[in-house]
Amino acid sequence: MILSWKNRRALNKKNSNHRFCEDLDAEINIPTHFRCPISLDLMKDPVTICTGITYDRENIERWIEAGNETCPSTKQVLNTFDQIPNHILRRMIQDWCVQNRSLGVERIPTPRIPVSPFEVSEICSRIARATQRGDGSRCVELVRKIKNWGNESERNKRCIIENGTGCVLSACFESFAGGGDSFQKHVNLLVEILSVLSWMFPLGEEGRSKLETESSLRCIIWLLRNGDLSARQASVLVLKEILHSGETGIIPNTLREIEGVVEALFYLIREPISPAATKASLMAIYCMISSTAKNKDKITSRFVEMGLVGVIVEAIVEAEKSVCEIALGVLDEICNTKKGREEACKNGLITAVLVKKLLRVSNWATELSASILWKLCEEESVRIEAIQVGAFKKLLVSLQVGCGEKMRRKVKELLKLLNVYNNGLDSCSCVDSSVDFKFLKRPS
Template sequence: MPGSLEPLDLGVQIPYHFRCPISLELMRDPVTVSTGQTYDRPSIESWVATGNTTCPVTRAPLSDFTLIPNHTLRRLIQDWCVANRSFGVERIPTPKQPADPTHIRHLLTQSASNSNPYPTRLSALRRLRGLARDLDKNRSTISSQNSREILVQLVFADTGSESSELTHEALALLVLFPLPESDCAAVASNPDRVAYLAQLVQHSSMEVRVNSAALIENVLAGSRTAELRAEISNVDEIHQGVVSILRNPIAYPRALKIGIKALFALCLVKQTRNKAVSAGAPETLINTLADFEKCDSERALATIELLCRVPDGCTAFAAHALTVPLLVKTILKISDRATEYAAGALLSLCSASEKSQNDAVAAGVLTQLLLLVQSDCTDRAKRKAQLLLKLLRDSWPEDSVGNSDDFVCSELVVPF
């Protein structure tokens, strides 16, 4: 509990009526239910979400599930926090209140109606987007109001012309929600919509391009059949647009996270991986690998391994001077998954090129692999390391060959 656990260790006693009866922690957003009892909003919402229909304290049935903000109690809690600031207690911020579902329905109706003035529709979408960003509760309410169908229609309302600001706002709001399979199929199976996405992902606005890439990833992830995914991944312009997004990590940090998710989703379609290679994905991935956060680094390395399984991809990665040294350096540095993907990519590269074998040995891969097979890494990573050790046997320094046999045959390594 932020701001309250530490003060307890310092001897500050939180008043009993400031604690949530469910979590027993300092309430940050106190709300009152129909029985008159007050709880912290996240706690009572979780209680109700798990199917409970009674008041946790009184056990009386809840006549309705309306949560009324207890502003008086919140102010008292805030005053208490300020009074105990010297003990390290931080003042809780005034929470934003969830939007009224009726208000959200009104905004959706405004944005969807062609009879409304253009500025009114645009303003409604912007307000909905703001609400969705403010609170997860608002996002859930918007999602429950048939919003995705409305937003898909708005984004693809006029695929034969230049995209408008209304389209861009609808797109920015749409990508905040996962798409059901039916909506994904409605996009992927429509050539005009796919072509429009290819146009949007190469838009002059970076925000539009990133949101388009997010929608592409959503559609690919939500499409059940390989045929539908291929309808998206078979378009050269989509690969080019997604790869170009990854080249702007400093100017637009969100581009890295969205871009690598979209590129990975595209590369999962085996028959169109050459299109990612042709779009410059190998060079871009190596140039930006150091800029990714942990989860995104894993996804980037998985994408590299996938592209290394394509002959042209393997050639393109091998031609980059930093590919092998970076992959060797990655082993045992980021995570078990990252190590597994890096070892897999190195195995493909070294299987295809003697130069890559020499580069790997020069970068210190032998030591890394010997450490890997003795580590707690995944069995798949160890199997790849074993194969790579055997492949590189002729490239090992003479004084290491004898000792290395012990590691390759060690009982610590899962047989393959």
């Protein structure tokens, strides 16, 4: 079969105009047995299954994971899902790539053999034994090996997760995090464990319980405040997962006794180190202030005192969709408290920013923005400003295009409040509530 293989090569500059010749297209005859029967693409990691047919590993694994139990080519039922690397064919493909290098074909790298469940179980046993001995150096070596396996492929990550690694690593973390400040001797190990655990959630109940202990949480918060950038990011990702998956109300109460957690999360938003860390910090704050814990108002008050309202409003202005939604969720929870509403009303940007996000980011962001406006419109100054920046028209449109019953009630109440100030403004009073806006589509 002939497959068009585009060879993009920019030739030397000609004349003083610095013009380039057009790219050249070359057609290369790819041998049929070099192509995967599933994708028809050149195989990078050929493996042979029990029927004797060779496929690219990624494609046949995707086929099997989809629930298929037959060979894609022969339709025979697979007696075993074992995949044997076809080293001879892989070398032939690599040689062919080298022969056609002048035409722009890149040599495929020699693939790494995927990790097996046996290897994962064996290394977990070694970590458990090293933990019992208190051998932190050995644990670091083993955890880094697991980390390297996970970095090689998503398949390796799935294999690692499915074979109980999370529980073993959590137990190891708890063991070396205990004993007061002695965990500082094992900071490298603890950071490596957190960096692996950050992509292993949700953990089982046993593994999560190891991370929810006071000693583990104190260690995580210490790393969040004092670690380097990678340590802080790994810590906040794990903390977010602990809060998100833990029993409502219990973990925030535990964190209340740990000094510095509020400050650590606040500084990660005020001085962001990465989008992932910012999102995790916002989610952790949301879990803490939206819980049923008795101390949530005290925690919220502390965040407000530190200036979280202003930081969030500034972050929302240019935030991407997911960050914007989480930030609005945090702001909505803050405005459930009197102190939070008072601080929000003092912010000169908040009304304009909230109106800007209506019907612009997503349905959820629109509902949150309307909810916050509804809470802040107790103040007359906010109602007047909302009219001036076009809130009436946007709220009317959101009501016409459809919204949930809870939001509908809030929007109607908001429109009644704003209509008092709307009569004198021609730009808004010209909008008739009977106009049909069904042709408008809200953002997905």
